[in-house]
Amino acid sequence: MRIKIAFTVLLIISLMSLSFIQKGRQKIVFFGDSITELGVKKGGYIDLLNNQIIRHGKSNQYELMGAGIGGNKVYDLYLRLERDVLSKEPDVVLVWIGVNDVWHKSLMGTGTDYDKFGIFYDALVQKIQAKGIKLILVTPAVIGERSDHSNPQDGELNLYANWIRKYATEKKIALVDCRKLFIDYNAKYNPKQLDKGMLTYDRVHLNDAGNQLVADAIWESIQSML
Amino acid sequence: MRIKIAFTVLLIISLMSLSFIQKGRQKIVFFGDSITELGVKKGGYIDLLNNQIIRHGKSNQYELMGAGIGGNKVYDLYLRLERDVLSKEPDVVLVWIGVNDVWHKSLMGTGTDYDKFGIFYDALVQKIQAKGIKLILVTPAVIGERSDHSNPQDGELNLYANWIRKYATEKKIALVDCRKLFIDYNAKYNPKQLDKGMLTYDRVHLNDAGNQLVADAIWESIQSML
């Protein structure tokens, strides 16, 4: 009899802890463009973040999932939200978009109008929030790393980043301000006004230092949030 | 017993006529850009179409509804499909889009990539068809009316129109080929290679002759369909 009770207790505890593990493991989807597509590769910012989670012994608490596609703009995210994000039933979605919305204007004439960037961004966020999912918004970092405000897209990146900052504040959504982080870093460490090679290898995509900077900033944001 | 049968027959007839009335007034929503936004104004192509319906004594059969917004591109239609079209529970949706997807490339660097034009167009059509709604697709007409293939956007308009033609054929969807209609008209009546003033007043937006040409073509398409 006692054995039976003991076994039952054990079973309940086991199931509880299992349930704890299952609920505990917060699924975070990283939704973005090529920077995020590369982020899941070895040494990428999502991979580094995962290592950090393992190092802190919290791999039973977080599950990271990449959903980045090269060349994506905000309306591409809107189009594939259901299929690539909501269907995964995440607890948190990190949205990092904007570089191509600005860059593709001069690169191929297919950037995103400033007003429509806001309209699609808001529609995206509302659809995610409607599912009770938490959000982390990220500002587009850089197209060119010169720190004297002379990168051709600096004006527009600042404009679009300003919009995201204001939106995040108004909507009380967590923000990782990569644009500010990258500008501050280059102001400090890039006196030679190098165009690339500080936090990116090609003016846009992250090198090791860039991946580390981003991983650290997101890690901080996740910890203060969950 | 006979009374019962008679009553049943009467009931069936009543229901049928009711169903006829309900089904009879086909609601057609015109979904597009500024050309369609202007189409509902007096003398616009939707207004002319409505007059034609009245003249033919068929105003109890068709209800026309404009849903055009200036500057819209295919992804703008996708964004507002639910709110501006599906919520109206139409029987038919006419989709006329593409001019801004091409034009805004050079005008403000915010046109639509060729591949994404197709992806959004298809997503739009699928969402409409999923509701059992019939479709009429329309090719973008002109940006400039010279008939010697020297309007700056001629190449891209042909490219995007070709995509729509192929898509309509493959999906067996009704097509009103405005691009072809306008080119044929100018080949015939525009030997002086005027840039505007034939079917448009400003290279893009319809003048009286343009509105009439479009209204006639859509009228024909509607009649062969419904």
Place this chain on the structure above:
Amino acid sequence: MRIKIAFTVLLIISLMSLSFIQKGRQKIVFFGDSITELGVKKGGYIDLLNNQIIRHGKSNQYELMGAGIGGNKVYDLYLRLERDVLSKEPDVVLVWIGVNDVWHKSLMGTGTDYDKFGIFYDALVQKIQAKGIKLILVTPAVIGERSDHSNPQDGELNLYANWIRKYATEKKIALVDCRKLFIDYNAKYNPKQLDKGMLTYDRVHLNDAGNQLVADAIWESIQSML
């Protein structure tokens, strides 16, 4: 003997005054785009400069001449240098160009490549210097007046202005740094981040305050030079 001395003195005075007349009326040609084309109108920066010269009683020393044409880029100046500037045999040429070289990239796809801007600018300067004519170079001021570095063309204006600054320093040519003047002014007086209305009426062309700021800066440069 006394007669001889008196005669010599007279001769010297005569020669001095002759030399004064000849050297005195310096012809300054203002070579640029629409900003300079508007500069000769009442209240324009060249008109204000002329008033200043009259007020200082120096109208017998300076002759100002406008040579601005709307929409001009650096290679347009190069094309019309002989006809519109060198043929006037000026003592000083002020070159103010660059706004359209940057702006027309996004406005109509016909801006000037960064490297070619430098090549044409240098060719222009060399042709002017080969005639023994003095130069004043002016940096392009603004396209949009927000002071938070979020005007779309800020990055490129800074890039092209940097080139002119470096070139003027290397070649030891007088520089009026309008870009810096306008940015500093807006940093101080435009906390509301207005897009226009501070020193321009339309983001680019000078209002009264703008014309005054420019006239004052050029006046200072002229005085320290001639």
Place this chain on the structure above:
Amino acid sequence: MRIKIAFTVLLIISLMSLSFIQKGRQKIVFFGDSITELGVKKGGYIDLLNNQIIRHGKSNQYELMGAGIGGNKVYDLYLRLERDVLSKEPDVVLVWIGVNDVWHKSLMGTGTDYDKFGIFYDALVQKIQAKGIKLILVTPAVIGERSDHSNPQDGELNLYANWIRKYATEKKIALVDCRKLFIDYNAKYNPKQLDKGMLTYDRVHLNDAGNQLVADAIWESIQSML
């Protein structure tokens, strides 16, 4: 007396042959962009033309000289006319320009305005004609080889080619209409609407068939001219 006559005859013959040598070897400079830069390489259109001249035993009559630089637009030719062409004292200059003037609009926002294309083109021609040098003008061929008028730059290439055709006719200057040649060729041999691989290897630069077509057309033009 006889000796004198003999001597005079000899002198005349000598002078005639000298004059023949001097007049005989006509120097033709090919002035253009990357297509012409590649034209001097083995198998390039200028190389093929040279082989043709040797085959016809006329290498003592013609001297061919390449002056093409990749990325050049009409104003780049204007800038380097003196240095790269006039200084060579050619008898004939072939001007083949226009592809980049159109292409760079969408490629990098630095194409050439239609009106300025004409202004620089005319200035270039006038400077060459002022030296008594003969001209051959060539229309820009293709950016994309589809023959159904759906290459994105078709409209503008036709527009700019039309300008050159009209100009050549008005000024009575020899014309090699490469645009027409390439379109006709593709209309005949490119039913599959291939984008490249017919006369170009990358939509713009000539493959073997393209180099041959161009060499033949220029050879014909040179023979009817000189």
